[in-house]
Amino acid sequence: MTSTERLITASAGQHEPSDIIVVGAGLAGLRAASLLEARGYMVQVLEAQGHVGGRVMTRHLDGEAVDLGAQWIGPHQHRIRQLAREFGLTTAPQYTTGQAFVDLNGELRPYKTLRLPVDVATALELAWCVWTTEWLRAGVDLHRPVSDASAARWDTMTVADWTRRHLQQAAARQVLGAVVRAVFAAEPEELSFLHFLYYLQANGGLLRLIGVRGGAQQDTLSGGAGQLTARLARALQRRVLLNTPVTRIQHERTRVRLHTPRGVFEARCAVVTAPPPVAGRITFEPALPPPRQRLMCDMPMGAIIKANVLYPRPFWRAQGHSGELLGCASELELVFDRSRGGDAPGVLVVFMAGERARAWSRRSPGERRRMVVRELTRYFGPAALNPSAYTEQDWTNESYIMGAYAGLMPPGLWTAAGSALREPVGALFWAGTESARTGFGYLEGALESAERVTEEVTACLTKHPPR
Numbered sequence: 001m002t003s004t005e006r007l008i009t010a011s012a013g014q015h016e017p018s019d020i021i022v023v024g025a026g027l028a029g030l031r032a033a034s035l036l037e038a039r040g041y042m043v044q045v046l047e048a049q050g051h052v053g054g055r056v057m058t059r060h061l062d063g064e065a066v067d068l069g070a071q072w073i074g075p076h077q078h079r080i081r082q083l084a085r086e087f088g089l090t091t092a093p094q095y096t097t098g099q100a101f102v103d104l105n106g107e108l109r110p111y112k113t114l115r116l117p118v119d120v121a122t123a124l125e126l127a128w129c130v131w132t133t134e135w136l137r138a139g140v141d142l143h144r145p146v147s148d149a150s151a152a153r154w155d156t157m158t159v160a161d162w163t164r165r166h167l168q169q170a171a172a173r174q175v176l177g178a179v180v181r182a183v184f185a186a187e188p189e190e191l192s193f194l195h196f197l198y199y200l201q202a203n204g205g206l207l208r209l210i211g212v213r214g215g216a217q218q219d220t221l222s223g224g225a226g227q228l229t230a231r232l233a234r235a236l237q238r239r240v241l242l243n244t245p246v247t248r249i250q251h252e253r254t255r256v257r258l259h260t261p262r263g264v265f266e267a268r269c270a271v272v273t274a275p276p277p278v279a280g281r282i283t284f285e286p287a288l289p290p291p292r293q294r295l296m297c298d299m300p301m302g303a304i305i306k307a308n309v310l311y312p313r314p315f316w317r318a319q320g321h322s323g324e325l326l327g328c329a330s331e332l333e334l335v336f337d338r339s340r341g342g343d344a345p346g347v348l349v350v351f352m353a354g355e356r357a358r359a360w361s362r363r364s365p366g367e368r369r370r371m372v373v374r375e376l377t378r379y380f381g382p383a384a385l386n387p388s389a390y391t392e393q394d395w396t397n398e399s400y401i402m403g404a405y406a407g408l409m410p411p412g413l414w415t416a417a418g419s420a421l422r423e424p425v426g427a428l429f430w431a432g433t434e435s436a437r438t439g440f441g442y443l444e445g446a447l448e449s450a451e452r453v454t455e456e457v458t459a460c461l462t463k464h465p466p467r
């Protein structure tokens with residue numbers, strides 16, 4: 001437990017009256033709370049878990065700060081870069097020197113992001129696929145995604161349906177499947193094609209999403225992303241209560257009562273930042289409008305397991321490897337080099353995603369570790385056999401997160417319930433990365449949602465001053 005967490009836990013029990021209760025101390029909840037507090041409101045944050053951060057989690061291992069949740073920020077993600085600057089945090093570029101590899105059908109081939117080692121027919125089909133999805137996503141209205149007949153049709157099909165219809169080459173389908181797993185932590189069969197396009201549009205396009213230089217994987221926060229949420233929580237001090245899961249919310253137009261095992265908290269309004277399927281386990285009285293209920297029932301989370309594997313040195317660099325691997329046909333979806341360089345230890349960051357993550361989630365941590373080391377040895381040689389340390393986080397097993405990177409829209413859900421992602425219900429407001437227009441699924445989206453909900457709550461409380 002960090003000193004911040006001890007401080008917050010110790011202050012539990014000192015309930016003060018609040019204007020606003022924020023459910024969840026992830027990035028969205030903490031940022032919304034600090035913005036609302038800066039406007040003079042009394043804010044109380046209730047967090048179910050014994051730590052802040054939610055999907056942001058930095059662990060210290062052999063003197064290295066390793067991220068088991070969010071890690072990268074891109075040059076286009078202005079809010080998160082600004083927050084890092086405000087806290088005086090620095091970034092380090094993702095290491096890309098040397099050869100990257102793609103595992104296609106068990107065969108390891110060197111590659112560059114836009115130049116995959118595939119036959120001409122596959123390369124042409126992939127180029128067509130990138131061009132077409134970029135063109136289609138540019139027409140998606142982030143305010144109203146189901147805006148016309150085409151969008152409504154895209155919401156009736158999965159990414160796999162679209163792929164089967166338009167891609168003839170098996171290798172092209174395999175690569176697109178790997179990209180979907182890497183970006184969404186889900187299978188092409190799970191996603192609405194409209195959601196795929198929405199996500200691309202909300203994050204600047206496919207090339208940005210998969211790219212390193214100029215893309216979403218360009219930089220990491222030195223010292224770990226956990227510093228962001230720890231700093232926000234420290235500034236809020238006793239306004240954050242840990243180990244306080246909200247189980248029931250009674251709501252009226254200008255009053256809310258939130259029930260927790262540590263008592264009932266009252267306020268003029270509440271901001272719920274738990275991902276929609278997690279919020280769906282809270283009992284709301286009266287019941288929420290049908291689209292919001294449908295959203296919370298039918299929106300699954302992605303499936304991801306992330307591991308950090310430490311070695312005394314980043315030995316792969318001396319062999320001319322960048323440490324980057326795209327595992328189209330591997331148990332590992334992605335591997336990246338997260339070493340600090342110099343005399344610092346070598347760190348490989350490893351992701352299992354989609355069905356593979358769900359399958360490996362059913363195995364023991366020891367079995368997973370053996371598999372990860374075996375696969376790394378296949379890619380980087382016998383020097384990978386004996387890591388000095390290993391740590392992992394299975395996000396599919398987190399009771400108050402239920403999966404990651406983010407919530408997913410299966411076919412039909414945008415059409416039936418998309419408007420409920422952000423629409424307030426009386427004194428209840430929704431934030432969190434799943435409610436973002438810009439940066440959906442990312443840290444950037446969590447911050448965007450915090451800014452939006454701050455405006456919504458301010459307008460509501462100004463309209464209904466306390467009696």
Ligand SMILES: Cc1cc2nc3c(=O)[nH]c(=O)nc-3n(C[C@H](O)[C@H](O)[C@H](O)COP(=O)(O)OP(=O)(O)OC[C@H]3O[C@@H](n4cnc5c(N)ncnc54)[C@H](O)[C@@H]3O)c2cc1C
Nearest residue numbers: 024026027028048054055070071072246404432433442443
């Ligand atoms: C492995 C992994 C890698 C990622 N990589 C990146 C990356 O490189 N770059 C990037 O930008 N993003 C990345 N992300 C996504 C990013 O972490 C999320 O988009 C972001 O952290 C979401 O923040 P949030 O506040 O919206 O939600 P959360 O972090 O999920 O916060 C919600 C909080 O609500 C709490 N809660 C839930 N239910 C209750 C309840 N009933 N009562 C009280 N509290 C409750 C939860 O415990 C949690 O703390 C990654 C995520 C994961 C897991």
